Amino acid sequence: MENGKKILLADDDVLIAGIYNEALKANGFFVELAFDGEQAIQKLEAMRSEGDTPVLVLLDIMMPKKNGLEVLQYIKRNAALKNIPIIMLTNLAENAEVEKALEAGAVMYLVKVQHTPREVALKVREVADAYNKNRGDIPKVETDGRDASAA
Secondary structure, X not given: OOOOEEEEEEOOOHHHHHHHHHHHXXXXXXXXXXXXXXXXXXXXXXXXXXXXXOOXXXXXXXXXXXXHHHHHHXXXXXXXXXXXXXXXXXOOOOHHHHHHHHHHXXXXXXXXXXXXXXXXXXXXXXXXXXXXXXXXOOOOOOOOHHXXXXX
């Protein structure tokens, strides 16, 4: 892909996905959209088989067919995908959900109502840049304290 970085955004809310898609595109990303967990896995596998693995995945938790945590676990168990950094982007702010996602391998957990789409795009840029510098290693990115404090 030229002049941008491909990411996968999985969110079952078409309107919300569209808003984040625009913010991410404005920050130089090419966004592949998935609207349920199974579609996210299918798109990831298709991208991987075409040699176009995304530099980052944004996952909502509450999605049909497979939820975001199930998709996260699938990615982390797959040798060809496990080093892709995952950011959880959801409205679930319970500490238990945050802990589950981070323990399963997410590098960041963002609660949608606590971050504007522009802020999310900047955090995606930060993680994607760290990933590019350390290709093959998951970047160490600290979450800000307010992400988990809304519960």
